[in-house]
Amino acid sequence: MTVADNRHLGRHIVIHTDGACIGNPGPGGWAAILQSMDGAKQLKRGTASGSDKDTTNNKMELTAAIEALKMIKSDSPVFLRSDSQYLIKGITEWLEGWKAKGWRNAQRKPVLNRDLWEELEALVTGRSIIWEWVRGHNGDPMNEEVDQLANEAARKAAFA
Template identity: 50%
Template sequence: MPHDDLPSAIIYTDGGCNPNPGPGGWAAILRLPDADRELSGSEAEATNNRMELRAALEALRALPCSHRVELYTDSRYLQRGVTEWLPGWIANRFRVQDREIKNRDLWEPLARELERHQITWRWTKGHAGDPWNERADQLARAAIPAKSLPLDDKNAVHVLTAAAYLGRARKGGWGVILSYRTHRKSLSGAEKATSANRMHLRAAIEGLRAIQRPLPIHIYTASDYLINGAITWVKGWAANGWVTKDGKDVSNRDLWEELAALDARLKPAWHVVSSESMPEPMVEAKRIATEAAKA
């Protein structure tokens, strides 16, 4: 069938993990002439790149026949993969330097979908106000499977952190609940001319600094910035002289260095918590952080 005669579809995709790598979710919105359709799914262990790729693959698979497609993604990995790298991968049987490419199990079927459809790839900046991209992001986040939290570990100290930020005043607050068996302690504070990210960092730092005994530690946060930084980014930043891959100075370096030292010494287990389903001590940490910011 000539491309001009193909039915049309506009697709918005998104995917991600929390933390990265970790439990992942993907989503796609198919805008078809007769109706819109939403798809989503998850994997227990994945990466951001894998979930972005999975979203595009599942969206194209969902089209029952060949279509003329405009596909919007905020993933440079996906965009560059299909527009730059894929021909070479196909020619080399999905191997690079005698190694199988990452996510081959998704790239191979995606290559077949590219033959089935006439696709124009559009890159859109994430979180820039596009309502369809924002909706895909919401669906992907909602699809991420929640891991059970080890709050019943009686042999460990639990550090539940939260932050609050008043944008107009540029004032922030942080709150921490420390819990060990039947003991509970609360900490909080505030700073001017700050940011929400700095307050999440400060909460983690102050919570860890307060631990005096050599015990196992679980630390909890609702901040993607904090959890991904602590688990994934900070080692690379430190090795690269606290400069990002883009050649820019790492934001909040002073706090990241302090947190990195505490993390190396105390070796806490990090846990991300949905802001919509925080356990009671974390709700309390959020309350005292908000009070501190408003004081």
């Protein structure tokens, strides 16, 4: 089910997120675009971004989702769109297994970024969220825009 399939819903929020890193690890940035919607009509739009001088791309992907979700004050349904399979599969497929295995992955190694996964899980518990993977750099206008914002944030971190 995609965001476009659900435009018939009443009020909802669409979040577009991305993370970027110059080198991995290295200076990184994250960005989010939040759209408050009523059906297909955009009521309000906002952006947020941030950076870290020494991080990884996956940390920035998680941080973008976390920071965007922290900004939502309503209980409206949320559609979170990201080009990060790490984020989307992590929250929808892998998280329960990691927890069941004592925060170990399939290779029996400790799950990376556990602190961020735990923070994200706490933010999504009890909320109506549909997670949607979007192919990156494939012409989706909102994904392209949030990618540009994340890369700008990463460049700022590199030269700070």
